Amino acid sequence: MTDLLLHHYDNSPFSEKVRVCLGIKGLIWGAVEQPLIMPKPDLLPLTGGYRRIPVMQIGADIYCDSVLICRELERRFPTPTLFPDGNRGLAQALALWTDRSMFQAAVAVIFGNRGEAIAESFIKDREALSGAPFDLAKMKMAIPHMSAQLRAHGALIDEQLADGRAFLTGDKPGLADANVWYNLWFIENAYAPAAHLLTDYARIAAWSDRVRAIGHGTRSAVSPAEALEQAKAALTAPGSVAADDADLAGKPVTVFADDYGRDPISGTLWSSSPFHFGVARTDPALGDVVVHVPRIGFGLQAESIPSAN
Ligand SMILES: N[C@@H](CCC(=O)N[C@@H](CS)C(=O)NCC(=O)O)C(=O)O
Incomplete structure (x- = not known):
């Protein structure tokens, strides 16, 4: 069974972008069907509130937004490249x-x-x-x-x-x-x-x-329950915080899309780069997960830690 999972629905246009990239790379992946409208009880425990589609899951690492998903696919599976002419x-x-x-x-x-x-x-x-x-x-x-x-x-x-x-x-x-x-x-x-x-x-x-x-690579169906199990069983990948964000490393933060579907994702800053933020969260049922979002189009807000009294 593959651990490269795409939470999507067949009619989702942004998912089609990712599916074509999976096809270009000839990857084997699991398709997890998610609903077209809220509620999404099997997605939100993974994302911490982000409801949009698609979402990619690799173990306990959760990637939101097609832009970051395509970038991460290239990082993990560089050949064949998504950038055949450079640029x-x-x-x-x-x-x-x-x-x-x-x-x-x-x-x-x-x-x-x-x-x-x-x-x-x-x-x-x-x-x-x-x-x-x-x-x-x-x-x-x-x-x-x-x-x-x-x-x-x-x-x-x-x-x-x-x-x-x-x-x-x-x-x-x-x-x-x-x-x-x-x-x-x-x-x-x-x-x-x-x-x-x-x-x-x-x-x-x-x-x-x-x-x-080009097609979509090799797709098989994976149930939402199986996807949640995979997150629970996996350890998150290591991460590092970019120098620009050093003062927030390990601190409570909230990230949110700046256009629509702005539901906040809260946790601690686990990783960052000029291209992304990674937020570590502990879900009551799944344990530790890291939710990754792109930097362009997402806000990052430091959260103050509530005082004890
Ligand atoms: N910038 C996001 C846009 C994602 C987006 O708007 N997805 C649509 C479906 S294709 C969506 O989430 N609609 C609401 C929903 O499915 O709940 C991306 O590139 O992934």
Whole structure:
């Protein structure tokens, strides 16, 4: 049985990014199905409150956010690389385009078009997640603008492929492909009639076929109970704190996403780098775990230790 676990659900676009990276690396992994909406009783004991998907688990080390998950996959399984042409910084920075403006355009087109077909429980859940109304009327009105935005994103992708290269950064697939691809996949999967907005660029259609053909590596189902057992049985990996954060090493801290789903994760600062924070926590049922989050897009707050009286 593998200890490389991805907590996900099949329709999750950010999980698709990670699944393609698992495919590029040809990894064997366990898929742990998590619910699409709250509650998530088998996820939160691992993450300490973080509810978003995907989450990667390796023993008692828990990695939140697709950006850090892909980075950690590269660190642990460097060959074949997610950076076939080098350009590591740029390929990772690309997520700030694909996961934000491109993803927001995809979301608006999908949900604006699906409108009334969306379950009320999903709408309520996503309102709680974002802290803002899930305004279907507004999304519907925005369809023409957001469709044009998507086409404009598509034009950039098409331009990147214009010299006949097979993948976005050259002749081999990498993180840049996974980053862009999951948005196309999301549209195809969630509202197929809009897929033409991108795929009527002939080069994008051919590139999509190549990315789809990469697959997801070798996946088997792992139950949430088994994942929790694995965390309980494992020791956390050693960690070190970067010089910039030295005054907080081992001290109580809270980390939280700065966009949506800001649920705080509290513990002590276990590790850090320019790319991540690791927070050590003790769960009553699982024992010690370390929850890792990316640095970009997450806040770190020192917590004062409550006095005894
Ligand atoms: N920046 C995060 C975004 C994750 C995200 O928004 N995931 C969606 C699903 S694809 C989510 O968690 N939705 C709410 C939920 O599933 O509970 C990442 O890259 O992992």
